[in-house]
Amino acid sequence: MEKKAVLITGATSGIGKEATIALAKLGIKVIFTARSENSGELVKKEIKEKTGAEADYFICDLASLVEVRKLAGDFQKKYGSLDILINNAGVGETELKFSKDNIEMDMAVNYFAPFLLTSLLLPTLKNSVPSRIVNVSSMMHAEGHIDFSNLVEGKNFDKYSAYSQSKLALLLFTRKLAKELEGSGVMANAMHPGVINTKITKEFLADTNILVKTAFHLTMISEEKAGEGIAYLATSRELDGVTGEYFDRKTKKRSSEESYDMNTAEKLWVVSEKVCGLQKE
Numbered sequence: 001m002e003k004k005a006v007l008i009t010g011a012t013s014g015i016g017k018e019a020t021i022a023l024a025k026l027g028i029k030v031i032f033t034a035r036s037e038n039s040g041e042l043v044k045k046e047i048k049e050k051t052g053a054e055a056d057y058f059i060c061d062l063a064s065l066v067e068v069r070k071l072a073g074d075f076q077k078k079y080g081s082l083d084i085l086i087n088n089a090g091v092g093e094t095e096l097k098f099s100k101d102n103i104e105m106d107m108a109v110n111y112f113a114p115f116l117l118t119s120l121l122l123p124t125l126k127n128s129v130p131s132r133i134v135n136v137s138s139m140m141h142a143e144g145h146i147d148f149s150n151l152v153e154g155k156n157f158d159k160y161s162a163y164s165q166s167k168l169a170l171l172l173f174t175r176k177l178a179k180e181l182e183g184s185g186v187m188a189n190a191m192h193p194g195v196i197n198t199k200i201t202k203e204f205l206a207d208t209n210i211l212v213k214t215a216f217h218l219t220m221i222s223e224e225k226a227g228e229g230i231a232y233l234a235t236s237r238e239l240d241g242v243t244g245e246y247f248d249r250k251t252k253k254r255s256s257e258e259s260y261d262m263n264t265a266e267k268l269w270v271v272s273e274k275v276c277g278l279q280k281e
Helices: 014-025 037-051 065-078 105-126 139-143 159-180 199-205 210-219 223-235 262-275
Strands: 005-008 029-034 056-059 084-087 131-136 186-192 246-248 251-253
Touching: 005 014, 014 029, 014 037, 014 223, 029 037, 037 056, 056 065, 065 105, 084 105, 084 223, 105 131, 105 159, 105 186, 105 262, 131 159, 131 223, 139 159, 159 186, 159 262, 186 223
Parallel strands: 005 029, 005 084, 029 056, 084 131, 131 186, 186 246
Antiparallel strands: 246 251
């Protein structure tokens, strides 16, 4: 593991930071994204204190496709290889917001940013095989539906529908990506990291009844445990050759029926290339 490098998004707090620490403890060279120099330096220092490892970071606002492109370019200029890409960063907006590209924020950060970043880094991942892509989805993907008339507009915004659609889109992308990468040595899987007491969870539970809140609290795990699950998916030798699957932490599970619809996945891929400016000539 000491020769491997990982790039992980959304690592300055929550499960992303815990996953980053877990990976650094394994001797992997950790590179992460931060939205500011201050947050980046704080996490870099914490990783050093807890693991003794030197980490690196790039400043990037994932709500900007321009900055995602810059991130990919800067990474490739500085590093010649990439063994693991973890698309972890995510938001769960409670009111309608738009990214710098005028895309509904949940879809912008949770789906289009990882779609673009992964697409741009694929040459590096292919040159580093065997390599892995881990997309952090959510069990809420099962409540989602891909509405091709409302992928960027945020019409009739509902926080549950917007978040669920973005996480379903990420899972469909994972399945299509795994199919495209067959035989390349690059594996792509998605996961639900567990129910964690994060800001997103708190805001989503704010207007639910006491029974729902109690049920969620009974199944909650720590951010550290969730981070360990991400690290497991990224590094476990048990998963060598496993691709195109969905995991609930460390256990492979069947996901929603729509998440297996390859026609939807292929259509979504084409639309996403257009939104991200990746159309093939």
